[in-house]
Amino acid sequence: MAMKRRVSVMVALATTTALLAACSGGGNDEAAGPSNDHVTLTWWHNGTAEPLKGFWDSVAREFEEAHPNVTVEVSAVQNEELQKTKIPVALQSADPPDLFQQWGGGDLADQVVDGKVKDISRDVLDEIGLIGGSAAAWQVDGETYGLPYSVGVExxxxxxxxxxxxxxxxxxxxxxxxxxxxxxxxxxxxxxxxxxxxxxxxxxxxxxxxxxxxxxxxxxxxxxxxxxxxxxxxxxxxxxxxxxxxxxxxxxxxxxxxxxxxxxxxxxxxxxxxxxxxxxxxxxxxxxxxxxxxxxxxxxxxxxxxxxxxxxxxxxxxxLGGGDGFSCSYSAPPECVELLKYIASVDVQKRYAETGSGLPVTLGSEAGVSDPNMQTLLQYRNNATYVQVWxxxxxxxxxxxxxxxxxxxxxxxxxxxxxxxxxxxxxxxxxx
CATH class of the missing domain: 3.40.190.10 (Periplasmic binding protein-like II)
Structure with a gap:
């Protein structure tokens, strides 16, 4: 049996967002762009309650409007069931979800070793530049396999x-x-x-x-x-x-x-x-x-x-903290990466912050954090000397x-x- 490699699963946060000036190329294949053929994307997330459930539904509809050839089928699944059962089982099947909830860390490292998650490094250089160090838990050996939409502390x-x-x-x-x-x-x-x-x-x-x-x-x-x-x-x-x-x-x-x-x-x-x-x-x-x-x-x-x-x-x-993000499964079409990039955009991140559901990660979205408690958390996160992932x-x-x-x-x-x-x-x- 092949030994699974490990990834250092800590997120080091400086007092200001550390921008990554450049990222190494990911994978051996050139990234394929979206086609004009009709595509149905399946998206699994853990936002079962409002306001997050409705927010993700609206993001999916917006993406469909901007991409007339794409249908997004969204499923909200209770967190424990999603993490412990549905995702592990689905990734072992021949028909995994295209976009799925990703917490990063050791589980992601194992998924990478098993070849179950897509390397998106070349596709998200601009997004990583705006997310900076908060993307660390979604990277393995310098390559990117997902993007966070929220990183917070407990x-x-x-x-x-x-x-x-x-x-x-x-x-x-x-x-x-x-x-x-x-x-x-x-x-x-x-x-x-x-x-x-x-x-x-x-x-x-x-x-x-x-x-x-x-x-x-x-x-x-x-x-x-x-x-x-x-x-x-x-x-x-x-x-x-x-x-x-x-x-x-x-x-x-x-x-x-x-x-x-x-x-x-x-x-x-x-x-x-x-x-x-x-x-x-x-x-x-x-x-x-x-x-x-x-x-x-x-x-x-x-x-x-x-x-x-x-x-x-x-x-x-x-x-102690961590975040939520999404990955595209190994069989997902290029449109999955486009949806992931849209989720990480400044506009969507700002509106996500306005829901009060978490702390955004994309530089420029901080203005969406208006609640005094969430502002306190954002300051605490940014001033922490070390944030240990769950x-x-x-x-x-x-x-x-x-x-x-x-x-x-x-x-x-x-x-x-x-x-x-x-x-x-x-x-x-x-x-x-």
Missing amino acids: GFWYNKALFAQAGIETPPVTLEDLGDAVGKLKEAGITPIAVGAKDTWPAAHYWYNFALRECSTDTMKRAGVELRFEDPCFTQAGEQLAAFLATEPFQQDFLGTPAQTGLASSAGLVANGNAAMELMGHWEPGIMRGLTGGDALGENLGWFPFPTVDGGQGDPAAA LDVAYGGSIGGAMNDGIAAMFAGQGTAQDIVAGMIEASSGSR
Whole structure:
């Protein structure tokens, strides 16, 4: 069996967008241009809720109007199903979607090795010039296999009114501050934190953030390339998580709560004022608006980064994050690349930002970010010394699955910090 190559799955963001002045040529074949024959493109994305679902539908219709020979069939699929089942299965079939959701990192590297994704390097030189360093997670060995449309960071979304009701004057900065806030909220009869542990990954993100705070930046970078997790900091991350879980910060039945499906989801609990905060990515405001059909918490919605951890080796200015993008499958026609380029255009990116669903990546689209919270995230992203891609994406499906399962077991009271790392090391033995 051929050994799968690894890609360094971190996104280094300078204080200003770093433009790539030139890109190396991609692939051995000359890029083929679109034809005048009728073409039907299939497009799979994870925007199942408004406003993103309607926005992508409008983008597809606009592309059809500009390309009369093209029909775009759009399918919105729930994130977990899309990432874990539909895309992996479809890419192994003879009829994969033409354009599909792409998170980059280790999974993309594996797709490249398997020959399932199109090298678009020569076709997107102008787009890469405007996207700059944010495109790194969609590149393997210097070649480009997809483009991001949003890159953001994670933190706590919180209800300012509930914080004030509990006597919390400023957002937590340290882990000790967060523990104090949890205590005050519980004393006020308010559920401190909502988590959609039924979907596993929202729970796993707590361990990810603790790992980023406990481990040095060099250790995190090496782990993404070498897939080695023997450093004690990974076990310490689990110990920090276990201590945090012991404070019982979450809602009742958090193990059975989904993250984004319905008003009883963790996002719905925060949107309706039934929980004070949730650890979640930059997409949270858009999800909450889609669930409530309105502006959710409005001016009462705030954001703060994951707290620092006393004694940790991690850079306090580092952030956990990642992005969303799209790739064209190996069999996609040239029109797929044209659609991808349209999605990355300044106009579409600006209008995407205006939906509040995420942070755009194309230089010139920043004007679309008008929401104060999203402006805060954009500044935090641009000022971060290092942005570590979501660990399950960074480490690939096998290790990521074992890691998430181990963390889920800890949330259920059935696993230890050592178990999480042991599972990752065992899974990594088949990936090196």
